[in-house]
Amino acid sequence: MSSPERSATLRNAIGLGVAVGLYGAAFGAAGVAAGLSVWQASTMSLLMFTGASQFALVGVLGAGGSALAAVGSALLLGTRNTVYGVRLVPLLRPRGSRRVGAAHWVIDETTAMALAAPDPALGRLAFLATGATIYLGWNVMTVVGAVGAAALGDTARAALDAVVPAAFLALLWPRLRRGFPEAAVQRRVAVGGAAVALVLTPFVPAGLQVIAAVVAVALAGRPSAGTRPTAREEMP
Amino acid sequence: MSATALWTTVVAGSLGCYLLKLAGLSVPAAWVEQPWVARVVDFVPAALLAALVAVQAATSGQHLVVDGRLVGLAVGAVALALRAPFIVVLVLAGAAGALVHVALLS
Numbered sequence: 001m002s003s004p005e006r007s008a009t010l011r012n013a014i015g016l017g018v019a020v021g022l023y024g025a026a027f028g029a030a031g032v033a034a035g036l037s038v039w040q041a042s043t044m045s046l047l048m049f050t051g052a053s054q055f056a057l058v059g060v061l062g063a064g065g066s067a068l069a070a071v072g073s074a075l076l077l078g079t080r081n082t083v084y085g086v087r088l089v090p091l092l093r094p095r096g097s098r099r100v101g102a103a104h105w106v107i108d109e110t111t112a113m114a115l116a117a118p119d120p121a122l123g124r125l126a127f128l129a130t131g132a133t134i135y136l137g138w139n140v141m142t143v144v145g146a147v148g149a150a151a152l153g154d155t156a157r158a159a160l161d162a163v164v165p166a167a168f169l170a171l172l173w174p175r176l177r178r179g180f181p182e183a184a185v186q187r188r189v190a191v192g193g194a195a196v197a198l199v200l201t202p203f204v205p206a207g208l209q210v211i212a213a214v215v216a217v218a219l220a221g222r223p224s225a226g227t228r229p230t231a232r233e234e235m236p
Numbered sequence: 237m238s239a240t241a242l243w244t245t246v247v248a249g250s251l252g253c254y255l256l257k258l259a260g261l262s263v264p265a266a267w268v269e270q271p272w273v274a275r276v277v278d279f280v281p282a283a284l285l286a287a288l289v290a291v292q293a294a295t296s297g298q299h300l301v302v303d304g305r306l307v308g309l310a311v312g313a314v315a316l317a318l319r320a321p322f323i324v325v326l327v328l329a330g331a332a333g334a335l336v337h338v339a340l341l342s
Contacts, residue, residue, distance in 0.1 A: 047250035059288040067245040078253040085260015086268045103258040162308025162333020165293035172285040193283030194290035213287030220279040223271035
């Protein structure tokens with residue numbers, strides 16, 4: 001493995017860690033807005049470490065949802081990482097305690113970077129470097145966002161309330177953009193999911209409408225031959 | 237929700253998400269590589285994230301409400317469509333929400 005390729009891999013990993021850190025700050029703020037303490041928000045970033053699931057859990061709690069609905073929506077979004085893990089096995093060939101450690105860093109970005117690397121050794125380097133920088137950036141910035149949000153006054157709190165849905169939209173956006181596999185179908189499913197949630201809101205306990213929105217996945221239709229989910233560089 | 241209940245939620249959710257990751261590195265690939273499993277997993281984020289956007293922006297408890305959050309979301313969407321960086325999207329959405337809050341107070 002040549003050293004220019006190594007340093008390019010490390011540079012990309014660090015760039016991604018910094019960019020994802022901003023989302024970490026948004027998560028910390030969203031967690032506190034939803035009623036978590038700074039410690040609880042930070043514990044989630046340390047132990048859960050998968051952004052969409054973390055945002056979903058605090059999103060459901062913030063909407064007044066039950067613990068079960070909050071955990072359920074986090075787990076539904078976490079199934080993605082199971083598929084990523086299967087893709088990474090041939091590359092990482094994890095055994096024993098290394099498997100237990102490596103699993104914690106199986107997320108959108110590490111998978112995308114590892115699978116995009118030109119050879120297996122660089123793939124493993126990309127996985128570790130991306131995992132390490134994102135883990136660091138995500139956790140540090142979670143604390144920054146949570147502490148910042150905890151210190152806010154009334155008007156700033158109203159600003160934060162408006163920031164949270166926009167942060168969710170930013171998380172969703174890359175999937176709807178041209179260039180994402182089947183972006184048109186993703187858009188249809190997204191509109192369906194939002195519609196189901198809004199229609200159910202007056203009738204079901206808060207939070208359940210988010211889980212119920214998975215029925216919109218049916219709008220994606222049957223799998224066609226050759227389509228498989230691809231990990232991309234989205235936010236976590 | 238009590239602090240204990242919140243901690244339980246945080247820890248249970250974290251443990252579950254970790255086990256889902258570990259499962260990917262542990263189960264036979266054939267279990268997961270079925271076309272319909274891949275299909276569902278591929279589209280769950282769009283459905284759930286969109287539902288969360290809607291719930292966060294336009295509901296309060298069991299009521300549909302229109303307030304500064306929806307204005308912030310609209311501003312955020314425009315910023316995203318113009319390919320603004322994440323931090324700019326958040327700042328603009330927050331500013332819009334704060335402006336509506338101040339305007340409604342006066």
